[in-house]
Amino acid sequence: MADSVDTTLYKKEDALIEELGYDDHFHEHHHGDKYQASFITKYIFSQDHKIIAKQFLITGMIWAIIGAAMSVIFRMQLGFPEESLTWIKPLLGKWIVVDANGVGTLDPEFYYALVTMHGTILVFFVLTAGLSGTFSNLLIPLQVGARDMASPFLNMLSYWFFFLAGIIMFISLFLNTGPFSGGWVAYPPLSALPEASSGSKAGMTMWTMSLVFFVVSVLLGGINYITTVLNLRTKGMSMWRLPLTIWAFLVTAILGLLSFPVLVAAFFLLMFDRGIGTSFYLSEIYIGGQALDHVGGSPILYQHLFWFLGHPEVYIIILPAMGLVSEVLSVQSRKPIFGYRAMVLSILAIGFLSFLVWAHHMFMSGVNPFISNIFVVFTLIIAVPSAVKVFNWISTLYRGNVRLNTPALFAIGFVSMFISGGLTGIFLGNSALDIQLHDTYFVVAHFHIVMGVAAFFGMFAGIYHWFPKLYGRFMDETMGKIHFWGTMIGAYVIFWPMHYLGMVGVPRRYYSFDAYQAFSDFDEMNMFITVGAIITFGLQLVFVINFFYSIWKGKKQTVRNPWGATSLEWTTPIRPGHGNWPGKIPSVHRWAYDYGKDGKEFIPQITPLAEGEEPSDH
Amino acid sequence: MQLALENKRRRNSIHPMKLALWMSLASISMMFAGLLSAYIVRQAAGNWFEFTLPNLFLVSTGIIILSSITLHRSLVAFRNKKESSYKILLVTSFILGVLFIVCQYQGWMAMQAAGIDIKGNPSGSFAYVISGLHVAHVLGGLAAMVVALIHAFKLDFRVTPLRINRLELTSHYWHYVDALWVVLFLFLTYYR
Ligand code: HEM
Ligand SMILES: [Cu+2]
Numbered sequence: 001m002a003d004s005v006d007t008t009l010y011k012k013e014d015a016l017i018e019e020l021g022y023d024d025h026f027h028e029h030h031h032g033d034k035y036q037a038s039f040i041t042k043y044i045f046s047q048d049h050k051i052i053a054k055q056f057l058i059t060g061m062i063w064a065i066i067g068a069a070m071s072v073i074f075r076m077q078l079g080f081p082e083e084s085l086t087w088i089k090p091l092l093g094k095w096i097v098v099d100a101n102g103v104g105t106l107d108p109e110f111y112y113a114l115v116t117m118h119g120t121i122l123v124f125f126v127l128t129a130g131l132s133g134t135f136s137n138l139l140i141p142l143q144v145g146a147r148d149m150a151s152p153f154l155n156m157l158s159y160w161f162f163f164l165a166g167i168i169m170f171i172s173l174f175l176n177t178g179p180f181s182g183g184w185v186a187y188p189p190l191s192a193l194p195e196a197s198s199g200s201k202a203g204m205t206m207w208t209m210s211l212v213f214f215v216v217s218v219l220l221g222g223i224n225y226i227t228t229v230l231n232l233r234t235k236g237m238s239m240w241r242l243p244l245t246i247w248a249f250l251v252t253a254i255l256g257l258l259s260f261p262v263l264v265a266a267f268f269l270l271m272f273d274r275g276i277g278t279s280f281y282l283s284e285i286y287i288g289g290q291a292l293d294h295v296g297g298s299p300i301l302y303q304h305l306f307w308f309l310g311h312p313e314v315y316i317i318i319l320p321a322m323g324l325v326s327e328v329l330s331v332q333s334r335k336p337i338f339g340y341r342a343m344v345l346s347i348l349a350i351g352f353l354s355f356l357v358w359a360h361h362m363f364m365s366g367v368n369p370f371i372s373n374i375f376v377v378f379t380l381i382i383a384v385p386s387a388v389k390v391f392n393w394i395s396t397l398y399r400g401n402v403r404l405n406t407p408a409l410f411a412i413g414f415v416s417m418f419i420s421g422g423l424t425g426i427f428l429g430n431s432a433l434d435i436q437l438h439d440t441y442f443v444v445a446h447f448h449i450v451m452g453v454a455a456f457f458g459m460f461a462g463i464y465h466w467f468p469k470l471y472g473r474f475m476d477e478t479m480g481k482i483h484f485w486g487t488m489i490g491a492y493v494i495f496w497p498m499h500y501l502g503m504v505g506v507p508r509r510y511y512s513f514d515a516y517q518a519f520s521d522f523d524e525m526n527m528f529i530t531v532g533a534i535i536t537f538g539l540q541l542v543f544v545i546n547f548f549y550s551i552w553k554g555k556k557q558t559v560r561n562p563w564g565a566t567s568l569e570w571t572t573p574i575r576p577g578h579g580n581w582p583g584k585i586p587s588v589h590r591w592a593y594d595y596g597k598d599g600k601e602f603i604p605q606i607t608p609l610a611e612g613e614e615p616s617d618h
Numbered sequence: 619m620q621l622a623l624e625n626k627r628r629r630n631s632i633h634p635m636k637l638a639l640w641m642s643l644a645s646i647s648m649m650f651a652g653l654l655s656a657y658i659v660r661q662a663a664g665n666w667f668e669f670t671l672p673n674l675f676l677v678s679t680g681i682i683i684l685s686s687i688t689l690h691r692s693l694v695a696f697r698n699k700k701e702s703s704y705k706i707l708l709v710t711s712f713i714l715g716v717l718f719i720v721c722q723y724q725g726w727m728a729m730q731a732a733g734i735d736i737k738g739n740p741s742g743s744f745a746y747v748i749s750g751l752h753v754a755h756v757l758g759g760l761a762a763m764v765v766a767l768i769h770a771f772k773l774d775f776r777v778t779p780l781r782i783n784r785l786e787l788t789s790h791y792w793h794y795v796d797a798l799w800v801v802l803f804l805f806l807t808y809y810r
Contacts, residue, residue, distance in 0.1 A: 150634040150635075150638065151634075151635075151638065154638075219642070219645055222641075223638045223641045223642060223645075224638070226637075226641055227634045227637050227638045227641070228634075230637060231632070231634045231637060232634070257641055257644060257645045257648075258644065258645070258648050259648070260645075261645045261646065261648040261649035261652065262648055262649065262651070262652035264649055265649045265650075265652035265653045265656070266652065266656075268653075268747065268751065269653075269656065269747065272736075272743065272747060276736060276737065277737045278736060278737055278740070278743040278747075279737070279740060279743070280656070280660075280740060280743060280744075296665050296739055296740050297660075297740060298659075298660060298663060301656050301659060301660055304655075304656070304659065305652055305656060308652065
């Protein structure tokens with residue numbers, strides 16, 4: 001094998017695994033052969049968690065490109081409303097209306113469809129499935145020391161339900177009436193009445209179907225992740241020795257398991273309102289002067305149910321990124337993560353509190369202001385564990401021997417984004433300030449920075465860091481650095497100005513501002529943002545090229561543990577086979593963060609305590 | 619699946635498949651909790667039509683409780699290697715399960731006949747939707763019982779840990795949908 005460099009080190013490690021490891025007689029059973037026999041079972045309907053991770057990643061990347069391209073198109077409408085869009089008519093067809101002078105304009109209905117699809121795709125398909133699906137699958141079995149997930153079969157199903165959800169959503173893009181266009185939150189009455197808009201017809205039906213399948217995927221995945229972490233940890237791997245990645249994935253999965261079913265409940269009631277004619281969410285509505293027979297429902301009910309998922313969902317997105325960043329920062333700055341227990345407790349606290357703050361999305365929906373106050377308090381309390389994490393990341397970096405490579409840069413970029421976006425959350429969390437800021441570009445700026453960009457940075461840090469584990473090669477550093485600096489600057493160029501737009505009250509979800517003289521002052525700013533968005537989108541192609549180029553042509557990984565990390569995934573062969581370890585499963589003797597201890601640069605988790613050595617995890 | 623079974627009892631005494639089942643149950647509970655809280659919030663808003671559930675639902679409650687008892691006895695019989703009572707009780711539980719669904723259906727018909735329409739006041743719509751979604755979960759339990767029946771009548775009678783575990787999974791799920799119905803029934807009866 002390629003492990004020729006440093007072979008003595010790895011020989012010693014292998015001897016340790018053989019001596020102290022756990023023998024589960026795995027390789028005597030030959031079940032690998034059973035389900036990895038053909039190309040189809042090996043690469044398509046694979047049950048190997050490492051392949052499934054790649055499937056989630058690449059599907060997520062495809063969706064990210066589609067979703068981001070949509071945002072470029074609607075940004076063009078916002079930045080250059082007068083400009084002719086005839087040139088994208090081949091792509092968008094009838095949604096570009098060309099007038100007598102040959103000037104093409106984006107159909108307003110389709111503008112809403114684009115915004116809606118952009119939100120849905122990015123939130124669910126990219127930052128939920130693409131992020132936690134990829135890394136939970138890749139890292140949970142490898143880092144806890146398991147052969148695979150508790151149920152590889154359900155794990156495979158989880159991916160294919162996600163795939164099915166994606167196919168349905170994709171087909172809905174080509175409907176004659178267009179995809180759903182009522183916003184990613186799908187509030188009734190727009191979503192409940194097929195006659196409300198053209199996107200509310202078949203588009204909404206397919207949107208709901210797609211998301212129900214998506215929830216099935218999340219639940220199957222989540223059940224597996226939790227069972228694997230709780231049940232299949234290797235000998236010696238106590239909960240307090242788990243890397244922070246695993247803690248983050250565990251809590252993420254628990255949040256998903258408890259919040260997504262409530263979304264399904266909301267969808268069921270919505271489907272009954274749409275299909276059967278019940279009035280859960282509808283009351284006294286007139287369409288075209290015609291009164292509908294729905295009486296007695298309340299759209300606010302949907303908002304409660306939706307945001308009971310919606311807020312935990314934003315943490316489902318950010319927690320895995322936090323886990324990845326914690327690990328990358330510690331490994332790349334050659335220091336133990338600062339305040340490991342505080343990190344774990346803050347993950348748990350965030351997870352718990354995220355169920356108690358949903359109504360901060362509804363301050364302006366007419367909920368009782370006294371009830372709002374309770375939600376203000378809980379919302380602001382969530383800033384505390386968030387701040388603890390930020391403090392600990394910075395302290396981890398402080399006086400570390402930081403290797404400023406691409407994964408580390410993205411991890412540091414994550415911290416920057418999380419601070420900037422978290423601070424604006426504190427403004428929004430005050431119900432009085434929210435009167436001015438709600439539904440403006442301030443909110444758009446807030447959540448794109450704290451969730452969108454930050455989660456992407458966490459994902460990028462993870463991809464650059466674990467790329468050798470995925471493909472046995474490295475991604476190109478030069479392209480990586482261009483990608484990082486371009487995206488870092490680009491993200492602030494796009495989203496920083498939006499705070500100003502929002503503070504003066506420019507509303508989100510508007511196709512055009514030509515009816516409001518006051519907002520024409522911002523034409524240049526909108527152009528500036530759009531140009532930034534186009535350039536930043538272009539820079540993501542550098543990443544895509546780098547990714548695929550490196551799969552086949554990247555620098556080969558020659559040593560098993562290139563970053564000098566302590567955790568178990570780096571004790572497998574460079575290209576781990578089915579079952580991950582060729583012999584016994586390694587046993588664990590220390591926590592995952594012994595860096596710079598007793599004069600040693602790092603001590604792998606499989607190394608027993610030396611004579612007289614104090615364990616670092618008390 | 620195989621892996622899970624082979625890896626069993628590596629770390630915790632609880633079997634991974636059981637843990638997985640309980641987590642799904644937590645998840646189903648959250649869905650119903652969502653529906654019940656929507657019910658409570660909606661009811662507090664007024665314009666709420668009060669009605670009494672038809673007595674048929676009381677009958678079905680009795681039936682499903684009975685089926686839980688027979689299924690439990692069947693499991694005990696299986697553990698004690700009593701083949702015939704294991705089989706008879708399993709079949710009985712299945713029949714009671716089907717009866718439960720028939721009874722729910724008759725209950726809906728009775729509601730309909732009493733003028734409570736699914737499209738009418740949300741109080742009625744909620745009753746239909748909540749009990750309907752519950753029946754959907756009972757159907758899942760019946761499907762699991764069909765598998766158990768196939769195992770019982772197609773395989774040779776042998777009491778192995780694997781087969782005990784399978785039957786336990788089925789019966790845990792069944793007890794859950796049973797208990798869930800009791801909660802829903804009490805809720806719909808007393809929280810009008
Ligand atoms: C310091 C903690 C945070 C506070 C106090 C906070 C507060 C808020 C508030 C009050 C809103 C509603 C604004 C409005 O609609 O008027 C909001 C929106 C939002 N926040 Fe945060 N937030 C925080 C952190 C986060 C994090 C960490 C994420 C994601 C990872 C996030 C994602 C979102 C999203 C997606 C929305 C907008 C949803 C929409 O209306 O489409 N927030 N935030
Ligand atoms: Cu929130």
